[in-house]
Amino acid sequence: MQEPASRVLSTLKIDGMPETYPPSRGSRISANEYRRRRRQLLRALGETGVALLAAAPERVRNGHTHYPYRQASDFSYLTGFPEPEALLVLVPGRREGEVVLFCRPRDPERERWEGPRAGVEGAVERYGADQAYPIGALDEEMPKLLRDRDQLHYPFAHDADLDARVMGWVRAVRAQIRAGVRAPRALVNLDDLLHEMRLFKSKAEAKLMRDAARVSARAHRQVMRFCQPGRWEYELEAEFARACAASGSRFQAYPAIVGGGANACVLHYTANDQRLRDGDLVLIDAGGELEGYAADITRTYPVNGRFNPPQKALYELVLSAQEAAIAKIAPGNRWIEPHEAAVKTLTRGLVELGLLAGGRKAVPKLIREEAYKPYFMHRTGHWLGMDVHDVGDYKREGDWRRFEPGMVLTVEPGLYLAPEREDVPPGFRGIGIRIEDDVLVTATGPEILTRHAPKTVAEIEGWMGSAGENGD
Ligand code: GLY
Ligand code: MN
Ligand code: MN
Helix, strand or coil, X not given: CCCCXXXXXXXXXXXXXXXXXXXXXXXXXXXXXXXXXXXXXXXXXXCCEEEEEECCCCCEXXXXXXXXXXCCHHHHXXXXXXXXXXXXXXXXXXXXXXXXXXXXXXXXXXXXXXXXXXXXXXXXXXXXXXXXXXXXXXXXXXXXXXXXXXXXXXXXXXXXXXXXXXXXXXXXXXXXXXXXXXXXXXXXXCHHHHHHHHHCCCHHHXXXXXXXXXXXXXXXXXXXXXXXXXXXXXXXXXXXXXXXXXXXXXXXXXXXXXXXHHHHHCCCXXXXXXXXXXXXXXXXXXXXXXXXXXXXXXXXXXXXCCCCHHHHHHHHHHHHHHHHHHCCCCCCCECCHHHHHHHHHHHHHXXXXXXXXXXXXXXXXXXXXXXXXXXXXXXXXXXXXXXCCXXXXXXXXXXXCECCCCCEEEECCEEEECCCCCCCCHHHCCEEEECEEEEXXXXXXXXXXXXXXXXXXXXXXXXXXXXXXXXX
């Protein structure tokens, strides 16, 4: 039986969420938290280590036009510094200061064209550097900072030009060996230490991610009501971005996927350029970014607001797989357990629907042989944080990592029945469904950050069928 719409709506209300977010501009990660992160890394480097980290470069689109600038997540995580052409150096135990930031100096002429810069004064006063130098001083200052350090921690082999420059600084230190100076003898990938830190979200980060998820869930709700036969896929994409921006999330965490009908079977479909048809489902995978933190939500629903029987059968199967996966998220469980639970539920369901042959007894064999793979070909989730596919190891010493409080992951099983598959009954052909939520691991179990986006058949049909009742 279908739940009455009024009950469904009351469970979807957003509690305590301001109409626009944030209520005022400014970072939600405090200066203290940035300091704590740098201190934690400084300690991990040890007395003879040193770490280098560069800001993201600006990328030219053509002529004088650039792509929108986004700071590198690692750099942002340690500094909050939003500008390009900057380099952070962490030097444990250095008397003149352990945190050194190289950045663009103030320049009234350039700032008239491009907007204000923090300058070296701002790097110290506003971003907590102990010392700051103009970026032009790198070649002169870096060999001094690398002197008498044994391990150089640096995310090497990402940017060939920077690699060459760093090696040049190491050579410059070596040139002073006869003067009794020690040069770095080991190059260590900084990712290992830094990404392990980023995997565990602090209280402030968890709050930001909760807000990013709420803003994005609200945008999904608005798009559900905006959706109707005849609209273009890119209109839903634009409406989603508009709704996010209206709640303070100006940038998207990744390019949205809006696939009507069989386009939902193309996993990385981003053309988003077809009309939505009456009777089809639409899959929308979209999430806003809020102050550098991502949401990643997929909802699949009928373009006309009502599921037909094959759509409903497949949808409820994917939903039960997703619920089974989420139920496995608890401290101590292994990373792979949600995926295994989803695969088991999907395989059983595909057998029941006659999409996989062999009967119930064949399920373990079908799982071993990965018979579900033509219909479910991706993993059930990934870490989520400042990046949509966030950093952090999935395995440790050869075994799947265990969940711990503070980790955030997505749970996103799907079924994709490509239109050209003749072994699939015609009513199922060309249906693609994915359901994706973001989950915070807590000591008491999973917190579904994205729970405000309608998900059950009753919630979706109730929400889409009662447009205007609750303007949200
Ligand atoms: N939106 C990308 C993903 O779901 O992994
Ligand atoms: Mn995802
Ligand atoms: Mn997604």
